Structures are given as C-alpha cells and as structure tokens.
Amino acid sequence: MAATADFCRIKLALSESSPSRCSHAANFTRPGFFSLNKTELQFHRRNYLSTGEADVLRHKRRRGLRACCQAAGTGVQPKNAPSDKDLELAARAGKDRLLKVPSSRIRNFSIIAHIDHGKSTLADKLLQMTGTVESREMKEQFLDNMDLERERGITIKLQAARMRFMYNNEPYCLNLIDTPGHVDFSYEVSRSLAACEGALLVVDASQGVEAQTLANVYLALENNLEIIPVLNKIDLPGAEPERVCREIEEVVGLDCSDAIYCSAKEGIGINEILSAIVQKIPPPQDTAERPLRALIFDSYYDAYRGVIVYFRLIDGTIKKGDRILFMASGKDYYADEVGVLSPNQLQVDQLYAGEVGYLSASIRSVADARVGDTITHYSRKAEESLPGYKEATPMVFCGLFPIDADQFHELRDALEKLQLNDAALKFEPETSSAMGFGFRCGFLGLLHMEIVQERLEREYNLSLITTAPSVVYKVNCVNGDTVECSNPSLLPEPGSRRSIEEPFVKIEMLTPKDYIGALMELAQDRRGDFKEIKFITENRASIIYELPLAEMVGDFFDQLKSRSKGYASMEYSVIGYKESDLIKLDIQINGDPVEPLSTIVHKDKAYAIGRALTQKLKELIPRQMFKVPIQACIGSKVIASEALSAIRKDVLAKCYGGDITRKKKLLRKQAEGKKRMKAIGRVDVPQEAFMAVLKLEKEVL
Amino acid sequence: MLLKSSFTPLFIAIPTKHKLPNLSLPTVSKSFTQQCPPTVRQNATLNTTSLLLLHKLPPTSAYVHLPFCRKRCHYCDFPIIALGSSSSTLNKNNDDPRISNYVETLCREIKATNLNSSNNPPLKTVFFGGGTPSLVPPRLISSVLDALSSKFGMCGNAEISMEMDPGTFDAVAMKQLMNLGVNRVSLGVQAFQHELLKACGRAHGVHEVYEAVEIVKSCGVENWSVDLISSLPHQTPSMWEESLQLTVRAQPTHVSVYDLQVEQDTKFGVLYSPGEFPLPSENQSAEFYRTASRTLRDAGYDHYEISSYSKSGYRCKHNTTYWKNKPFYAFGLGSASYIGGVRFSRPRRLKEYMDYVQNLENGVVKCTGDGIIDSKDLATDVVMLSLRTADGLDMKYFREAFGDSLMFSICEVYRSHVESGHIICLDEQGRNVSANEFISLLSDEKVGYIRLSDPDGFLLSNELISLAFGAIAP
Structure with missing residues (x-):
C-alpha cells in the first residue's frame, strides 16, 4: 500500500498567497446568531490592559523539524510535555488501533481552527501521541510536503484518522475527521461536522477569534457538537490565553473555564486534549442493528480505483462485498474494499455504527457519491436518508477560453477530468465573437474558481482567458417570466425586462478597531448596507454588512486584507436575492459592440467603470490608420468615450542598394x-487587450 | 475552393521556355558605345514576361558598393569603411591603399561572377552606391567600369549613377567621371542647415553643398539628384521648407527625400527615440512628408516613388529595376544581388568579404539561384515593391502570375482603404475608379492598377503593405 501517498491527500484549500480567501456559509440562517446577539452587551469597556494584541504580528509558521527556543516569559507552565515513555506506550497502543472497541468507547471529533492557528500541527501531534504515526515518519512526511504546500499555495491535510488512546486503562477509538480547510466549501464543512459528536475549537492564544472560525463554530453548534476550546501557541511571547478565553466566551458564548492551554508545536497539553475528548465528547449511539445509513463527508477520484468515499456510519454495519446504494444519486455498486483511515487506508472486514471509514466500489464519478449523500444497503434499504443533503449550486460564473483556439478540446477534456473529482464544478460550451469557443463555468465561490483555473493552467498546461466573474442574476421579464442569467451577453433586452435581482450576502468582518473606518468605507464603496457593529473586546470589532455578491467577487478580500494590514478577517453567507438598479454596460470600438466586454453593473457605478474600461482599452489597442472611438454605453447612450488617434506615419525607408530582405522581414x-x-x-484588437480589460473588470467591479 | 483550384492550372500554363529576344550584341571591350535594342522593344519584352519569370531573365543592372567614408554619419548603419578626415582623396597620385586594394578585390569579384547563360545582355544601368563613392579616385572607378563592361558588356546609353558627397570631389574629378561614362549624380546634400549637418555627423558643411551643386551644374551633368533627409533631430518646419526651396532653386532633375530611420546600433539609435524630442513628433514628421510632396509637386516634380521625385523623363532607371522586381547584379562589401530568384547578401565585414571573393574565384560559393522560387514569397516581393511606386501594382500581371484567389483577397483587404482614400484604384487609362467598379473591372478581366495615394497612402505604406502580406499568407 502506498502509505505516503495515501497518508496525505492533497486538498486544495486557501493559503496565505491565495488572493481571495473567504469562507462562505451556505446556510442562510444560522442558529448561531443568537449567541452573536448576546454579545451586544459587550460594548462596555474592559479594564485590563491589552498588551497590544493588534500589534502582535502573525508569527511565521514554523516547520515541523526545527527546534525552536521555548519562550519562557508567558508565565504558563508547560503541562505534561511528552516523555519518551509516553510515546513508547502510545506507540504500543497505536499498533492495536484497528481492533474493534464498543461504540461507547468511540469518539468522533473534528478540529475547527482559523488558517495558521495550528490545526495541522495539532493533528500531527495527536497522531504522534497516540502512536498512529511514528514520530520519525511524521516529521519526514511533514517536511516532504512542506515544499509542495508552499509552492502550490495549498494546504495539505489528512482526511480522517483513527487513533487508539488508552484512558484509565481502557482502549478508546478516536476518529479525527478533518474539515476541508475553508472555503467556498462550507457545505462540505457542515457534512464533516455532521459526522462528529464533538469538535476542538483551536484558537491562537495571541490572535484571538477570527471570522472564519466563528462561521465554523456556528456550523458545529448547528450540528449539536460538543465543543472543547483549545488555546494554542501558548509558548509564544505574545500569547494572552486569558484574554482570548474571554473573547471566546463573549463572542461564541462558550464556557472557557476549562479551556485547554496547549502548544501543539512543543507538545504541551496534548494529553489533556486527548483526555478531554474522551471525557466530554459523547459516544455515538449503538445502532448497529438498524439498516445501514452512512454519511459521506468526502469523496475523491482515484485514477486506479475509481471514487474513494469517506463516510461515517450512523446506523448499521458495512462489509466488503456488500451491494450498496447511494440514496440521493440512486446509483448502486458493490463495495470492493472497506477500511479505516489511520491515517493511511487500511482494509478491515467490517465496520459498525459509530465508526469512520472509506470504501471503494469502482465508482466512475464523484457525482454518483456526493458529499452529504447517504449510503445504505441495496437489499435492506434505510427508510429515510440522513438529513442535510444538498446539491452544490454554483454561485459564481466566468467564461474560460483557450488563448490558442486549438486547445478547446484539451480544455473540455481537462474540465471533464476535474469534474470527476469535483461535483460542484459546472460547465457548458460558450461561444464568444472575440474569443472563440470556450466554456461558461460555475463555481461554489471565488476560491473554487481560482483553484480550478490554476489547476487547468498548471496541471493541464492550458493558457486561458477568463472573463470577469459574474453572479447569477434573476431577470423578471415583462411577460411575467423569471429568467436566470449569468452571462451579460444573454441578458434580455431592456424592453423585455421589468427588473433585475441579484444575490446578496451578509458579511461579517472582524477587525482591530484601528481599521474599522477603512473597512466600513470599503463595504460602503461596494454598495454595502450597514447592519451592525459590535465591539467583541476593547480593541476588536465585528462589522456586519449586507452587500451584493457581485461586489464580493472582485478583489474585495484583497482589499479587506490590504486596508487592515492583514489583520481583519471575514466570512460571508448568501442571504438571497434582492432587486437592484442594474444595467448592462456595453463597450463599443469604432461603433461596433464588443460582446465579451459587456458587463452587468449597478447604475451608480456604470460611469466609473465605463471610464476605466475605455481608458484601459485606449492604452492597449494599437493605433489604427483611422481615428477609433472607444465608448462605454448603456443601451444607445454613451457614458464614457475615448478616442484612439490615427497613425500619422508608418513609412518604409529606402531599399538601399536593392536590399529588401530586412524591410520585408519587418x-x-x-x-x-x-x-x-x-x-x-x-479595428484590430490584440488578445492582450481583452485579457487586460477582463482583469481590470475583475478589479473595478 | 473554386478560386484556389483555378490557380494551379494558370501557373502551369505559363510556358517554361519563354522565348526571349536576343538582347546581347557582341561585346567590345572597353567600349561604352554599344547600341541597345530600341526602348520600345525592351518594354514589350518586359510587359509580356510574367512576373513569375521576370527574375529568370539575366540581369541588366549592377549595383557596386564603394564603402569608403571620411567618417560615419550618426544615422548610418551601412557597411562602410571610415577612412578618417586626414585622407587626401584629392591627391591623384597617391591612392589610399585601402581603396585600391578594395577596388582590386571588387574587380576580381566581377570577373569571377558566374554567368547563367552564354549570351548575357549588356548592362543598362550601373549604380555606384556607398559609403561615399566619390571618395574613390576616378582612375579606380574606371577599372571597375572596365571590369563590368568586359564581363557583361555595357549599353551605350546605359545609366551610370554615382552617389557623391559635397566636399569630396572637384570639377576635375567630375569631368573625369563623366568621361568614364558616369551620367547621373546623386548628390548627398541631406540638409541646407549647418547645425543639422553637424548634428547628424556629416563630413561637410553648407558651403560644400553649394560648391558641389555648382560643380555638378557647371560640368554639365544633365541628370542629377539632390538627396535630402527629413525628420532630423532639431529640424524645424521652417528649416525643412528652406531645404526644399533651396533644392527646387538648384533645379536638379531628381530629388530623393528620405524620412530618417533611427536604426539600432547607430549613434542616433542610442541617443534618440522616434517621435521624441529632439526628433520631430510623429505628426510633425508626417507633416514634413506632406510638405515635401506638395512643394516638389508644385515645382514640377513627379512623386513617382515613396521617396523619389523626378522631372519628366528622369526617373532613376536603376532603382526602377528594384521596384519592378527585376534581377540585378551586386558587387562589393555587404551588397545584395538578386539573380535567378535568389537574394544574396555579401559579407558586411571586409575580411569575410575578401574570403568570399576568394571562394567565388575557386568556385566554391554560389550566389545565384536556379529560378525555383516560392510563389507566395515572390508575390509578397512584387506587392511590397510595386506599391512603393506611383505606377502601383499591375493587377493583370499579378493575376496572371498568382491567380484570381490571391488577387481578390488583396482587393478584399484593401476595400475599406479605398473608401478611406489610402488606396487608389486605377483603370487601364489611369483613371481613378471606386472599389466596386474596380472589382467589376477585374472580373471583366479589364486591366487595372492599385496604388497607394500620395501622400496619405504613402505615409502609411508599412501598414498597408503588411495588410497585403497578411492576405497573401494568411
């Protein structure tokens, strides 16, 4: 078995370098909101001195191998740093991790953490301390993958890990189910959480709670998970665990009286975490007698074995050779292989309710076994599928065109291959007068879009032009129809439409107070509707706005980061459609409309965008033999205009001595x-002009 | 498809053995008094020869490169040999060995040239270009002409041109050259303003310009040209107008006006960027071109090529060879010949050129072609060269040679430019016609020409010609 390969699955997730990061909570109404409202009473000032929480720069992520000096000044004593003896014992226990334990001694949990708050390090440490992975092996793998991680700008994560932990001389089976780091993939996060009974909430002891963490905590609460607060990185000089504890209590409404202080890097507090998991998180119910119901929390396509499905058994048992049915897709297969993830795939004979495992069944596409679907037996069907299954709905669209028209077929093949592993990716052929044949693609969000674009370019060597991302508009027509439209060139004519609705998001920004002004200005610029501002602590505030999704699909996240010097974080969720004063902005070059440059914009922004586009085009289009007007129009009304002056002179020099070869070459x-x-x-318009303008659209819109 | 298929048969239909009238007469060594066949017959020959076969004819023109200059001008990127200002070019007794050695090699090259056919026609034009050919003593010029006429023969009325720079010759030398047969002088004036001449590194001043004009006129050179450069650094509209006025007043039969090209690896290339101060702006530079066109036309000159103007009957016959895509010999450092369909450039470095001549004598190099050429390549040459001229592109011959399809695609790309006035369509009588009328004339197989308009089309010749290139090789 290819242990290393299976150990870590490359999962594309947000990284430091990724230009736009935002999690997006797919559920429109969060039960977690009640706890937010509770925090309104935190407007009063606290009296303790904040030792410059905002000033503590985010420390660099340390590599696994490098021994770092212990910071002694924090006043927190190391608790139970692991000794060699502990590790030895753990290793022995770890060897038996495939042994069955009664369901009362199973604990399923996940880790909720903001990027960089130390989730991966903690997960590694848990594996190490339970002997799931030997210390040496762990380090090597971690190191091996670091370069890739840095270079690719992705987070490599293990998907799930079964651990054996001895508590009061009883063996316990702990299943760590990792959540997809982020995302646009909040639906996947919610399914991962639904597979657990508890979660570790890991917060950086110097950074405090971030917006994204909050979003996931709410998801966990929604799934009735027992949450164990863990303050990580207490060894760092800037650590203020007490302050962060208060922040968690106030923002999340979670009792932090027995929060665990830990340093995953130094191995401090790991045993406490493991013990707390056993003590606090409830075991799964023993429902092995019921008809099989297993929740798919992840799946991926393996070129040799077909789709590999990761699942949590809720009811019943599953064994190799069973004929299984995916209840939502209606597809049935024979399970070729059943096993556990520990963290590499290890085959077992049978799995019981409460356990976590994988199966392979020569499934052709992830669309047949989507995340959230329920697996049951073909012959003994469960009456009802598990709740919460949703088909992925693309929220952001863009056109993808090969720069070289010959690459159209390659692009189609590549998209089909990606779709095997990405049920949320949607695409259909599109033709553009300027860019030829390509595809209109739908994505869960911006990150998803960027990942797909990057993979197409890197893994499939395609050079692509991407049009500005757009959202799905709902056009109410005069005849009473409602048309969905994501492509500006397909927008119904002004005469036949009554109104246009666009998707709105609720966005929550957490920021040090110094940047409140800058961020409010940003949200205001983006047609934001101010809802609420709350001080979570003396120095940190939560700002809530409602704004159109279309305003978010540009560089909003980059702007948020740059205007807050990197300190603010954000989270958004789609709240539904609202009517907006939207118009279609057309670009005309020498009087001819240029379809791919058309955009749907808000009326108030049309002038600024029109001006920017025409100016950019004037820079990019080479001068012609005649004067070329470049105009931005709404309908027949010109709102911005530039003129490209004619070339006055481009004359051949004399052909000296009859030597025409050089001139001919020119x-x-x-x-x-x-x-x-x-x-x-x-007018001849270079490809680069299209690309640059589309890029500009992304920035301006 | 239909058009395309009709192309091939046409190509094949052209007789491979075109019967050529015997143009050559027995060569008499050192005689410049040979008689050529009457002009009318020459033209008849030309006009009935397909463009596809033109280059197979034996050349009747020769370019001779004499690379010596006193110093390199700041805009110049030609293969030249700078002699230094100390050289006493007027001392007839002591030839500079650099010059005499070069001329000797040049003559060897002429002698060693392979003749493709046994009965070569005598030369009708010879052009001494440079460099500064007038720095070469007439005695050495004589040896070159001797070599040429003994190798190829020379028509009695051959046009023998020489580029001459002010300050490099006197009346005596002029007379000597005339006696040798030099009958056309191309005077490198460039500008009539001392500061401009200095700024572009010319080795002469305005005084020498007037002196040279006086020598040429007093010696009775009938056919002579003033060469000017427009768009020089610091050149103002009034300077340019002055240059043009003074040129007209000197009454040459021909004027060449070159728009300054800033070449890389020249002093100007290092110092200046086109369109930026101190060079005139693109608008200004275009205006200079228009001014020249207007002023010279008003003074009775015919703007017969992008940069050439002449009084009636004084077009440069040698250059016309180039523009008609006819073959020509070339001799000397860095020179380019066109024989048998092959354009061949000689080495630009003296040492390599010497080696080349040596190899030529040993028969190990070949600079001529066997007449097999790529038709699209030929079509681009024909278009590029013809459209430089006021006569324009002869569509009848173009169609005969390259087929309907190519001809119509060129017409198609130019359709909108006819409307905008950059391209002019002419019927058989030279009458302007509209684009539509032109196409129907073509369809009716009536003769027509297209040309660039003066000055709008000429000014954008690169744009327009490259459009045709795109149509020929899509």
Missing part, C-alpha cells in the same frame, strides 16, 4: 502581429 512581422489580433469591425 513587414512580415507587422503582418504577423495583425494575425494575432481580433478584428472588431475594422
């Missing part, structure tokens, strides 16, 4: 240059 080059351009009427 003219050839000139002719070649023209070939690479798209003719918009009589």
Whole structure:
C-alpha cells in the first residue's frame, strides 16, 4: 500500500498567497446568531490592559523539524510535555488501533481552527501521541510536503484518522475527521461536522477569534457538537490565553473555564486534549442493528480505483462485498474494499455504527457519491436518508477560453477530468465573437474558481482567458417570466425586462478597531448596507454588512486584507436575492459592440467603470490608420468615450542598394502581429487587450 | 475552393521556355558605345514576361558598393569603411591603399561572377552606391567600369549613377567621371542647415553643398539628384521648407527625400527615440512628408516613388529595376544581388568579404539561384515593391502570375482603404475608379492598377503593405 501517498491527500484549500480567501456559509440562517446577539452587551469597556494584541504580528509558521527556543516569559507552565515513555506506550497502543472497541468507547471529533492557528500541527501531534504515526515518519512526511504546500499555495491535510488512546486503562477509538480547510466549501464543512459528536475549537492564544472560525463554530453548534476550546501557541511571547478565553466566551458564548492551554508545536497539553475528548465528547449511539445509513463527508477520484468515499456510519454495519446504494444519486455498486483511515487506508472486514471509514466500489464519478449523500444497503434499504443533503449550486460564473483556439478540446477534456473529482464544478460550451469557443463555468465561490483555473493552467498546461466573474442574476421579464442569467451577453433586452435581482450576502468582518473606518468605507464603496457593529473586546470589532455578491467577487478580500494590514478577517453567507438598479454596460470600438466586454453593473457605478474600461482599452489597442472611438454605453447612450488617434506615419525607408530582405522581414512581422489580433469591425484588437480589460473588470467591479 | 483550384492550372500554363529576344550584341571591350535594342522593344519584352519569370531573365543592372567614408554619419548603419578626415582623396597620385586594394578585390569579384547563360545582355544601368563613392579616385572607378563592361558588356546609353558627397570631389574629378561614362549624380546634400549637418555627423558643411551643386551644374551633368533627409533631430518646419526651396532653386532633375530611420546600433539609435524630442513628433514628421510632396509637386516634380521625385523623363532607371522586381547584379562589401530568384547578401565585414571573393574565384560559393522560387514569397516581393511606386501594382500581371484567389483577397483587404482614400484604384487609362467598379473591372478581366495615394497612402505604406502580406499568407 502506498502509505505516503495515501497518508496525505492533497486538498486544495486557501493559503496565505491565495488572493481571495473567504469562507462562505451556505446556510442562510444560522442558529448561531443568537449567541452573536448576546454579545451586544459587550460594548462596555474592559479594564485590563491589552498588551497590544493588534500589534502582535502573525508569527511565521514554523516547520515541523526545527527546534525552536521555548519562550519562557508567558508565565504558563508547560503541562505534561511528552516523555519518551509516553510515546513508547502510545506507540504500543497505536499498533492495536484497528481492533474493534464498543461504540461507547468511540469518539468522533473534528478540529475547527482559523488558517495558521495550528490545526495541522495539532493533528500531527495527536497522531504522534497516540502512536498512529511514528514520530520519525511524521516529521519526514511533514517536511516532504512542506515544499509542495508552499509552492502550490495549498494546504495539505489528512482526511480522517483513527487513533487508539488508552484512558484509565481502557482502549478508546478516536476518529479525527478533518474539515476541508475553508472555503467556498462550507457545505462540505457542515457534512464533516455532521459526522462528529464533538469538535476542538483551536484558537491562537495571541490572535484571538477570527471570522472564519466563528462561521465554523456556528456550523458545529448547528450540528449539536460538543465543543472543547483549545488555546494554542501558548509558548509564544505574545500569547494572552486569558484574554482570548474571554473573547471566546463573549463572542461564541462558550464556557472557557476549562479551556485547554496547549502548544501543539512543543507538545504541551496534548494529553489533556486527548483526555478531554474522551471525557466530554459523547459516544455515538449503538445502532448497529438498524439498516445501514452512512454519511459521506468526502469523496475523491482515484485514477486506479475509481471514487474513494469517506463516510461515517450512523446506523448499521458495512462489509466488503456488500451491494450498496447511494440514496440521493440512486446509483448502486458493490463495495470492493472497506477500511479505516489511520491515517493511511487500511482494509478491515467490517465496520459498525459509530465508526469512520472509506470504501471503494469502482465508482466512475464523484457525482454518483456526493458529499452529504447517504449510503445504505441495496437489499435492506434505510427508510429515510440522513438529513442535510444538498446539491452544490454554483454561485459564481466566468467564461474560460483557450488563448490558442486549438486547445478547446484539451480544455473540455481537462474540465471533464476535474469534474470527476469535483461535483460542484459546472460547465457548458460558450461561444464568444472575440474569443472563440470556450466554456461558461460555475463555481461554489471565488476560491473554487481560482483553484480550478490554476489547476487547468498548471496541471493541464492550458493558457486561458477568463472573463470577469459574474453572479447569477434573476431577470423578471415583462411577460411575467423569471429568467436566470449569468452571462451579460444573454441578458434580455431592456424592453423585455421589468427588473433585475441579484444575490446578496451578509458579511461579517472582524477587525482591530484601528481599521474599522477603512473597512466600513470599503463595504460602503461596494454598495454595502450597514447592519451592525459590535465591539467583541476593547480593541476588536465585528462589522456586519449586507452587500451584493457581485461586489464580493472582485478583489474585495484583497482589499479587506490590504486596508487592515492583514489583520481583519471575514466570512460571508448568501442571504438571497434582492432587486437592484442594474444595467448592462456595453463597450463599443469604432461603433461596433464588443460582446465579451459587456458587463452587468449597478447604475451608480456604470460611469466609473465605463471610464476605466475605455481608458484601459485606449492604452492597449494599437493605433489604427483611422481615428477609433472607444465608448462605454448603456443601451444607445454613451457614458464614457475615448478616442484612439490615427497613425500619422508608418513609412518604409529606402531599399538601399536593392536590399529588401530586412524591410520585408519587418513587414512580415507587422503582418504577423495583425494575425494575432481580433478584428472588431475594422479595428484590430490584440488578445492582450481583452485579457487586460477582463482583469481590470475583475478589479473595478 | 473554386478560386484556389483555378490557380494551379494558370501557373502551369505559363510556358517554361519563354522565348526571349536576343538582347546581347557582341561585346567590345572597353567600349561604352554599344547600341541597345530600341526602348520600345525592351518594354514589350518586359510587359509580356510574367512576373513569375521576370527574375529568370539575366540581369541588366549592377549595383557596386564603394564603402569608403571620411567618417560615419550618426544615422548610418551601412557597411562602410571610415577612412578618417586626414585622407587626401584629392591627391591623384597617391591612392589610399585601402581603396585600391578594395577596388582590386571588387574587380576580381566581377570577373569571377558566374554567368547563367552564354549570351548575357549588356548592362543598362550601373549604380555606384556607398559609403561615399566619390571618395574613390576616378582612375579606380574606371577599372571597375572596365571590369563590368568586359564581363557583361555595357549599353551605350546605359545609366551610370554615382552617389557623391559635397566636399569630396572637384570639377576635375567630375569631368573625369563623366568621361568614364558616369551620367547621373546623386548628390548627398541631406540638409541646407549647418547645425543639422553637424548634428547628424556629416563630413561637410553648407558651403560644400553649394560648391558641389555648382560643380555638378557647371560640368554639365544633365541628370542629377539632390538627396535630402527629413525628420532630423532639431529640424524645424521652417528649416525643412528652406531645404526644399533651396533644392527646387538648384533645379536638379531628381530629388530623393528620405524620412530618417533611427536604426539600432547607430549613434542616433542610442541617443534618440522616434517621435521624441529632439526628433520631430510623429505628426510633425508626417507633416514634413506632406510638405515635401506638395512643394516638389508644385515645382514640377513627379512623386513617382515613396521617396523619389523626378522631372519628366528622369526617373532613376536603376532603382526602377528594384521596384519592378527585376534581377540585378551586386558587387562589393555587404551588397545584395538578386539573380535567378535568389537574394544574396555579401559579407558586411571586409575580411569575410575578401574570403568570399576568394571562394567565388575557386568556385566554391554560389550566389545565384536556379529560378525555383516560392510563389507566395515572390508575390509578397512584387506587392511590397510595386506599391512603393506611383505606377502601383499591375493587377493583370499579378493575376496572371498568382491567380484570381490571391488577387481578390488583396482587393478584399484593401476595400475599406479605398473608401478611406489610402488606396487608389486605377483603370487601364489611369483613371481613378471606386472599389466596386474596380472589382467589376477585374472580373471583366479589364486591366487595372492599385496604388497607394500620395501622400496619405504613402505615409502609411508599412501598414498597408503588411495588410497585403497578411492576405497573401494568411
């Protein structure tokens, strides 16, 4: 078995370098809101001195192997740093981890943490301390993957791990189910959480609670999970565990009286965490007698074995050779292989209710076994599937066109391959007068879009032009129809539409107070509707706005980060459609409309965008033999106009001594240059102009 | 498809053995008095020869490169040999060995040239270009002409041109050259303003310009040209107008006006960027071109090529060879010949050129072609060269040679430019016609020409010609 390969699955997730990061909670109404409202009473000032929480720069992520000096000044004494003896004992227990334990001694949990708050290190440490992975092996793997992680800008995570932990001389089976780091994939996060009975809430003891963490905590609360607060990185000089504890109590409404202080890096507090998992998190119910119901919390496509499904058995048992049915997709397969993740895939004969495992059944596409679907037996069907299954609905759309038209087929093949492993990716062919044949693709969110684009370019060597991302508009037509439209060029004519609705999001930004002004200005610029501001602590505030999703799909997250010097975090959730004063902005070059440059924008922004687009085009289009007007129009009304002056002189020098070869070469080059351009009427527009303008649209919109 | 398929048969239909009238007469060594066949017959020959076969004819023109200069001008990137200002070019008794050695090699090259056919026609044009050919003593020029006429023969009325720079010759030298047969002088004036001449590194001043004009006129050179450069650094509109006025007043039969090209690896290339101060702006530079076109036309000159103007009957016959895509010999450092469909450039470095001549004598290099050429390549040459001229592109011959499809695609790309006035369509009588009328004329197989308009089309010649390139090789 390819242990290393299976140990860590590469999962694309947000990283430091990824330009737009935001989690997006798919549920429109969060039960967790009640606890938010509770925090309104925190407007009063606290009297303790904050030792510059905002000033503590985010420390660099340390590598696993490097021994770092212990910071002694924190006043927190190391609790139970692991000794060699502990590790030895653990290793012995770890060897028996495949042994069955009664369901009362199973604990299923996940870890909720903001990026960089130490989730991976903690997970590694838990594996190590339970002997699931030997210390040496662990370090090697961690190191091996670091380069890749850095280079690819992705987070590599283990998917699930079964551990054996001895507590009061009783063996316990602990299943760590990792949540997809982030995301656009909040639906997947919610399914992972639904597979658990408890969660560790890991918060950086110097950073405090971040917006994204909050979103996931609410999801966990929604799933009735027991939450164990863990304050990580207490060894760092800037650590203020007490303050952060108060923050958690106030923001999340979680009792932090027995929060665990730990340093995953130094191995401090790991045993306490393991013990707390056993003590606090309830065991799963013993429902092994019931008909099989297993919740899929992840699945991926393996080129050799087909789709590998990760699941949590809620009811019943499953064994190799069973004929299984996926209740939502209606597809049935024979389970070729059943096993546990520990953390590599290890085959077992049978799994029982409460356990976590994987199966492979030569499934052709992840669409047949989607996250959230319920697995049951074909012959003994469960009456009802597990709740919460949702089909992925793309929220953000863009056109993808190969720069080289010959790559169209390659692009289609690549998208099909990606779709095997990504049920949320949607695409359909699209033709554009300027860019030829391509695809209109739908994504869960911006991160998802970027990941797909990056994978297409990197893994499939495609050069792509991407149009500005757009959202799905609902157009109410005069005849009473409602048309969904994500492509500006397909927007019904002004005469036939009554109104346009666009998706709105509720966005929560957590920021040090110094940046409140800057962030409010940002949200205001993006047509934000101010809802609420709360001080979580003396120095940190939560700002809530409602704004159109279309305003978020640009560089909103980048702006948030840059205006807050990197300190603010955010989270958003779609709250539904609202009517907006939207218009279609067209670009005309020399009087000819340029379809791919059309955009749907808010009326108030049309002028600024029109001006920016026409100015950019003027820079990018080479001068022609005649004067070329470049206009931005709403309908027939010109709202911004630039003019490209005509070339006055481009004359051949004398052919000295009859030597025409050099001049001919020059003219050839000139002719070649023209070939690479798209003719918009009589005007030659270089591809680069399209690309640059589409990029500009992304920035401006 | 239909158009395309009709192309091939046409190509094949052209007789491979075109019967050529015997143009050559027995060569008489050192005689410049040979008689050529009457002009009318020459033209008849030309006009009935397909563009596809033109280059197979034996050349009747020769370019001779004499690379010596006193110093390199700041805009110049030609293969030249700077002699230094100390050289006493007027001392007839002591030839500079650099010059005499070079001329000797040049003559060896001429002698070693392979003749493709046994009965070569005599030369009708010879052009001494440079460099500064007038730095070469007439005695050495004579040896070159001797070599040429003994190798190829020379028509009695051959046009023998020489580029001459002010300050490099006197009346005596002029007379000597005339006696040798030099009958056309291309005077490198460039500008009539001392500061401009200095700024572009010319080795002469305005005084020498007037002196040279005086020598040429007093020696009775009938056919002579003033060469000017527009868009020089610091050149103002009034300077340019002055240069043009003074040129007209000197009454040359021909004027060449070159728009300054800032070449890389020249002093100007290092110092200046086109369109930026102290060079005139693009608008200004275009205006200079228009001014030249207007002023010279008003003074009775015919703007017969992008940068050439002449009084009636004084077009440069040698350059016309180039523009008609006819073959020509070339001799000397860095020079380019066009024989048998092959354009061949000689080495630009003296040492390599010497080696080349040596190899030529040993028969180990070949600079001529066997007449097999790529038709699209030829079509681009024809278009590029013809459209430089006021006569324009002869669509009848173009169609005969390259087929309907190519001809119509060129017409198609130019359709909107006819409307905008950059391209002019002419019928058989030279009458302007509209684009539509032109296409129907073509369809009716009536003769027509297309040309660039003066000055709008000429000014954008690169844009327009590259459009045709795109149509020929999509």
